[in-house]
Amino acid sequence: MLETPVRARVPAERPGSGDALGHYCGVAGVRAPSPVDLSQRLFYMLFALQHRGQESAGIATLMPDGRHLADRREGMVAEARERWLSGAPSAAGVGHVRYSTEGGSGLRNAQPLAVECTKGRIALAHNGNISNAAEIRAALSAEGAIFQTAADSELILHRISRSKASGMEDVLRDALGPLEGAYSLALLWDDQLLAIRDPRGFRPLHVARKDGVWYVASETCALHPFGVEFEREVEPGECVVIDGSGMRSVRLFEPEGVLSRCVFELIYFARPDSRVFGRSVHEARRLLGAALAEDDAVEADVVVPVPDSGTLTAMGYAARRGLPFEFGLTRNHYAGRSFIMPTKADRELAVRMKLHPVREVLEGKRVVMIDDSLVRGTTSKAIVRLLKEAGAKEVHLRLASPELRWPCYYGIDIPTREELVSNRLDSEGIADFVGADSCRFLDLERLGEALGTEGWCKACFDGRHPCPVRGGAAGKCGVLDAAAAGRT
Ligand code: SF4
Incomplete structure (x- = not known):
């Protein structure tokens, strides 16, 4: 699940714990x-x-x-x-x-x-x-x-x-x-x-x-x-x-x-019932989940999505691996934008107000926890803790996208390179940081196999920005952002 920049409000309808990355008009x-x-x-x-x-x-x-x-x-x-x-x-x-x-x-x-x-x-x-x-x-x-x-x-x-x-x-x-x-x-x-x-x-x-x-x-x-x-x-x-x-x-x-x-x-x-770029979003996310399951032999008892953004990917992953899929986290859809999160402690509280573990699903289980992406890692850390407090024996974090390493200049607010946890830690280090037993990302090659290799911008993963950024960085969905100028 993408995470909100510190200054931004929590979006009410975005998936996940509400700690979502900004700017998509x-x-x-x-x-x-x-x-x-x-x-x-x-x-x-x-x-x-x-x-x-x-x-x-x-x-x-x-x-x-x-x-x-x-x-x-x-x-x-x-x-x-x-x-x-x-x-x-x-x-x-x-x-x-x-x-x-x-x-x-x-x-x-x-x-x-x-x-x-x-x-x-x-x-x-x-x-x-x-x-x-x-x-x-x-x-x-x-x-x-x-x-x-x-x-x-x-x-x-x-x-x-x-x-x-x-x-x-x-x-x-x-x-x-x-x-x-x-x-x-x-x-x-x-x-x-x-x-x-x-x-x-x-x-x-x-x-x-x-x-x-x-x-x-x-x-x-x-x-x-x-x-x-x-x-x-x-x-x-x-x-x-x-x-x-x-x-x-x-x-x-x-x-x-x-x-x-x-x-x-x-x-x-995009919303899962939409078609964008001529594709069903629902189907694409199931394919990404299946691709994430390729070569993943981690032993587990149950696959649990971080709702809502990880749900379809988790279904695709569970189906490919022949593992049970369960809603081990319940999302409070009313927690919305009343939670403004100026500090790390507040943000952790916001996660707890928004996501609630289902002990009956988690207790004594080896859990594969599926989310869409990882930004700073702080939200995943709070969610892993929730799962373990509810009795999960192991938590294996799986992400439906490659490592986020670069800013976006085309309408999405991604934090500075320094803030992106994948620029500081490898998968093992991230697992340690979030308290998971393992961590694994969908790799770029598998992403291409799932969605096709041609015609995509993947610059936030591979740094190959299709358009140059000149005269200072672009801002976010319509707002010029001088502070972003040093991001590259
Ligand atoms: S894929 Fe390209 S346009 Fe989309 S968020 Fe990443 S850098 Fe931005």
Whole structure:
């Protein structure tokens, strides 16, 4: 289970003990031929995407007079229920959920960002990080640009507004061409809904239709409430343009080099009932569990997941090894964001408030404990202790991903290299550190065998970042982070 950076709040709906790594935003969009209950639909979509960000939620909808009405708020989507479920009819809108902020006001960096500029009215929802954002921001600043937010998403709006190109497609090529890194965008441009994915396809994005209404979403789970009749991925480098008469596809950029789809979407971020990158997340996690079981001969009585993120992997692992699968840890789903964890002791308490061992499953057993990944190791340490206190005779820690060793510049907040426990200790040292009897990671080769070797970004494991980081490091899902500049 990924772990929360010290400053971040505990996400309520993320899997595991709630100690989760930050920054995975979600975007949504709707375009109907005539006004419908649009804010309601965006509410249901963002509610389904809540796992991608709990810090703020927002929508921007098209008003009868052509203006965009933006409503952004800190906190969970459900907190906007009253307003959005009773919103006025509209024909177009976009929405966004966002994870953590660094320091300042969450609302300041909440999305969608809505502006009126030289090219019209634009509301933007962005998932990903621009890896050369600092360089682009410096260039814009030198030209006199004034920024309202710390979000790299704002750079996109500045570049659109300042573009000398004419026609929407050429303006987009001109504005987005110099950007490197990850952007999956849901964009309301006057009354048109646009869905745009960067040429490397880092983050997922889907377009769908039901009864003449078009939907755009980060994950297919956001489309389930509507029972869509058509759905496909937005291709890397593609812009899907939807207006009152239908949808058309524009090729903004040719796919750039090899694809760089974020493999962590399948390991951890995406919801298991989603399809992302053309794959079932559920099936991918079962495959990762089976791959983890290959060559693992540790003697054990029971396989126990760290819920929820380790569950499917543990099922795949147990099936391949012919071992019993049991829920030896119960997760309290109500422990959520009320637990802010400023100190190590508080974080350990938060684990205990969130995960509860089932003594009947664990007592006297040799347990294989399955989690998705290991960041600092402190959460796993607390969980291993819980299992042993409940009577587990042995605990063998197994991780469904390779060792996390590098930062991510494409939308995920991974701590500094020094903080990542795999940069300090080998598997044996980690087992000692967390108090387990053994520790083993899925190796990169097995990961490739399970999911296919081509078209993935695996930079946080192997340090081969597909896009250079220039002018200082990128921040996290829309926020420039000066402190991250020294991370490489
Ligand atoms: S570095 Fe890791 S988390 Fe970031 S995009 Fe690549 S695979 Fe995903």
